[in-house]
Amino acid sequence: MSEHIRDVLVVNRRRQELVTRILQDPDLRLSLITEPGCLADYPATDAMTSVTLVDDIQNLDEVRRAVLGLMDRYTFDAIVGPAESSIPTAGYLRSYLGMPGISFDVAQAFCNKSAMKARLRSAGLRVARSTLAPLDGSVAPFLRRHGLPAVIKPAWGDGAANVHVVRDESGIADISRLGGPLLSNDKAPFVIEDLVEFEEEYHCDGLVRDGEVRFTAVSKYLGPLLRSKGSVFGSYTLPDDSAEAKELAELHGAVVRALRLSDSVTHLEIFRTSEGLVVGEIACRPGGGGVPQTLLRAYGFDTWEHFLATELNNSLAWTPRPANGTHLWVMFPVRRGVVSRVPDADVFTDVAAVEQLTIKVRPGDHIGGMLYSTSMAGMAHCRVDSPDDVPALVRALSERFTVEYEQPQAAGAA
Template sequence: MSEHIRDVLVVNRRRQELVSRILQDPSLRLSLITEPGCLADYSATDDMESVTLVDDVQNLDDVRRAVLKLLDRYTFDAIIGPAESSIPTAGYLRSYLGMPGIPFDVAHAFCNKSAMKARLRAAGLRVARSTLAPLDSSVAPFLRRHGLPAVIKPAWGDGAANVHVVRDESDIIEVSRPGGPLLSNDTAPFLIEDFVEFEEEYHCDALVRGGEVPFTAVSKYFGPLLQSKGSVFGSYTLPDDSAEAQELTVLHQAVVDALGLSDSVTHLEVLKTRDGYVVGEIACRPGGGGVPQTLLRAYGFDPWEHFLATELNTPLEWTPRPADGTHLWVMFPVRHGTVSRVPDADVFADVAEVEQLTIKAKPGDRINGMLYSTSMAGVAHCRTDSADDVPALVRTLSERFTVEYGTPRTTAAA
């Protein structure tokens, strides 16, 4: 008897991890909805059942009409959005069509930062005081009304992209300028928040089933996420029995309860202040950068595999397999310009703690456009015996992994 083939509709801009997994699974057949400017990112469109282009994957009505046309030919078993730009759209389609999975109100709360903070605040959880600037023209007056210092960011966005700290009137003028760093990359609404002074920053990565959280991994960033762009960046795992991990595991469950999530994989950011923990943001998808590979190495947990399983309503039977030691990922940044030299693949050959090195940049790459917190020249996955060894190891790797920029021999774009 032949295996039943399930049709999966993915609404997506450029995120590739989930698309490649579906294409490799012979029991799944992929249909894609994306934007014309994103199509070049897909190298395997010939292996897809269908490809539909829309002007904007966040335009709910345009995508709805496109899906209704597809339903004339296909019966979809699941509709999936793998990133903040399309998670709410996928939720809207499920709610509209009465399909299983994360409904629109929950998906919206995980991706619209203003709605997220409102729900968390209503549940009694600590978040930064915030104001919504509804129009591009609202940015300057609403920043002045909110008070400084503040942080302003798109209400919809991920990867710490287009997030700006505003400290004085000159910053207000720059950030509200048409064609400036904020408005040239996104349009309103924008979320304005208090700039929170904090001591440490953490992330919790978890599996949610039936509203419960059977697995949570807690990690600590080397430094503030907001200051990471252009710097060596990463995080390391904390022991499950540490006080920090236990407190943040309880906090993560409270955040999931407040937002009404039933089944998914999550990535939560938390700040530790003198007065306690403050919830930053949470996503109902796997974390970026080196987080997925670190979770696989440290616990045997593949977040994209479990994310796909929950989206298909076929949760996996799995138990954590904790590995010895402290696991960390060290990401080496890129900056705007043309890459002229990158380190050799054996740059860390004599550093026993480095178990895997991936170099993504190459000479001739032109780095332009918006840079995210996870924009990288390369990433090293490491293991140490203790968290006490992490600072010295990161310093060593930072000093050795250098990228040079200059006049290119080629004009390849990155």
């Protein structure tokens, strides 16, 4: 244990990866700001220095006042925000208090999808045409003004949560009604974008230090994200020396420079269209799903360790250790209903490419509520010789991993 124990303030809803790591570090003391409805997600509040509840962690003034009250008792060495819902708040607090780390201006550019697109567009990077619907009541008229087909999502949403495709007038009526799939889960502002026609989608995951991209891993999704809900989903690494990976890594660097990121990890989504590459969105936090574990297996790159280091303003010596082969994660879908049967744990024991299988559901589980892009029945981590081997493996795994339900999925459920 070091002579100086650092006090860390974590602003967070439910993301647990960094909370767990901070609590396990004897040189760190954790103070938490969260919302009442999220408190049950924290099993170790007795190990925290303090726990403060606010109505909304995205209410900057409410959180600011709570932090000023805490500062009467504690001197914080670092402020940590682990997800889109709290990264801007953490940035605002750093800017307000003059603390090191991602500032509010940069955090806003990464987490406010409207601001992000505006900044990328001004830097000359290709993004989808977008419109901001400022109020809940603006959804229908602004969708008509923007034109269809379109994608609508919360300006401050987490990942792919609550993202909807609207194709016609009936879709406008459904998506704009109170209690509908959009407004029951989030509130305005909403970003409306052109529905980009593409067949290939990628992600780049990087490490940025002192304003320079020190590492980039390029991966390709098994299928487009928006079309993968309810079906098998995942991604696989591309060879670093391939022309495809080099082209995408170069675009990743341009996006990082445009948003003026100094220190963090990144997760960038890119589409390949008939007219070239189009930037989707970028986050200054680790990717979700099976991305972190795949990067650890493929490169020895622990995205959460590096993210925490940048949040704590620590230097972390690391050199990529590329492993042989193509690494992939395959996520098996889950749907609403009551689970009646799941595959046995040994379902893939005779498949040499499958190195790890995690099953997330059990018979009797009730599946309901909002299903996210990362909602799953299970996940397999695999390694094959080359990207050419991926499609056949995914087909074989999909045929074997089936989940049965006692109750059918409700009509019209997403």
